Amino acid sequence: MSMTITEKILARAAGRDEVKPGDNIWVNADILLTHDVCGPGTIGVFKREFGQDAKVWSREGVVIIPDHYIFTKDVKAHRNIDILREFVKEQDLPYYYDPGTSNYKGVCHVAMPQEGHVRPGEVIFGTDSHTCTHGALGAFATGIGNTDAGFVMGTGKLLIKVPETLRFTLNGKLQKGVTAKDIILRAIGDVGVDGATYCAMEFDGDGIADLTIEDRMTICNMAIEAGGKNGIIASDSKTEAYVRARTDKPFTPVTSDPDSPVKEHRTYDLSELVPCVAEPNLPDKYAAVTDRTDVKLTRAYIGSCTGGKISDFVMAAQVMKGKKVSIDTFLVPATQEVAEGLMSEQIDGQSLVEIFAEAGCLDIAPPSCAACLGGPLDTFGRANTDEVVISTTNRNFIGRMGSKQAQIYLASPYTAAASAVAGHIADPREFL
């Protein structure tokens, strides 16, 4: 039987020769990811259901990356990290990245592949909806709740339904100033915020080869914004080189059969895409940047699992170099490695840190999820009043960045940087 990459990975994880959409199957997990916001509740479920002395199904399978509420005075946030620490100690877990130590990483979805925890063909469950990011490396990865995660923690298995696939074939090459973020905002705009509900979003086509691993992460990260169960891009030589550089663990990549049936197939000519935004308050409110240059802004935000990777900051720096921002511009590197990259990466002999400082951006914050999801009241970059924000993050729901009065426009790092300079939504192609 002809199968998609998602079906093949799930069949293998279920120990079956084949599966089809709609099948309810038990799959073995390779990785369970959790963080400071959902980890304590997951641990609570695990202990309640499996016993106070229970052991996790696999010490190497559980990856805990605190990232949400790190740089805050909130007492409960600190209490939650202490719960993680105690659990890690008790279970002797090797993959824990503790805040306040040199082992701290930052945003889990950027740290996961960076630390070699994402491998093609594997099954990853995470207590965070943006776990779908990891499909960028040819894995099946999806977000789950604490109760399901507690079950996985104890058994290493989960009952799931095999999703139908929506296939997006990306052909050709992006024009200058157009990015992976513009691809995914366009796709979400086309299918709608519930257009991929219960479905896999698979991206293929000759345009994939030109996209970096980080570009692919940006695309798969936002599959959930169309309701997708997972986003996925088959691994290629670029993926394998990336993964081999980070882990010695063996893995077996999987690809879709060329004629595998899908629920829906869309084809994009990447050369026709343009810089765009998603307008408040939903990620599917697509608008071309050129149609929205009248929107005045009060703030720009560059960060998160979607838009806080080193390549995102390189894009922003290309636009800002030698220019001044005209609105408050918040920069939050996703991980410590990205933060270090801001110092080591250079454009014409100038580091990114220097470019951003000269452009008048606010002092760069330490790595975390920060204001992407609002967070505690003292969170860096949190929107507390009626700000109009252009942001490289993934959600623009009412109140998402902290205040119900704030309006959030989602955009690429190029567009966010160009708009930060202009003070209104601006076309980055005029700056490059």
Place this chain on the structure above:
Amino acid sequence: MSDTPPVITGTVYVVGDNIDTDQIIPAQYLNLVPTIPEEYKKLGSYALIGLPEACPPFVEEGQMESAFPIVIAGRNFGCGSSREHAPIALGAAGVKAVVAESYARIFFRNAVATGELYPMESEIRLADVFQTGDAATLDIGAGTLTAGDGTVYSTKPIGDVAPVVSAGGIFAYARETGMIGTDSQ
């Protein structure tokens, strides 16, 4: 497995399409851990506090629970985050069921896994039929929502989901049905 699916009578709270998890429970309250009993209750007091300010309060100021046991919604209820705090906040506030046109996948699954509420799907859009404060009776087993004037609206069958919610979630259901042992705790 003698749990009979319940009949829920009370006033409804009505919302529209794409009610995301940030509106159901804003991120600033995610420092509360649902498995800690007093924090579970506290989550209930913040249920739907992220709705636009023009909406009537779902939980009255100073109260821990809502007066509305049934929420009626449009499409894609619970989209966004995988935070289980969302169905938990509603359940802790006293919500027994949501009747929506459709659900985001993770919310639906979390509602069932926790057993916090029955995620019912309506056959037709009811968010424009009902108004907040209307009386209604929801019969989970029969699959009907009856308005105060006697009009009966159908909900779609939820099959094996009902007994899992009735039991109190997947772990409780698995124990009741002998799928997993009962020797923990």
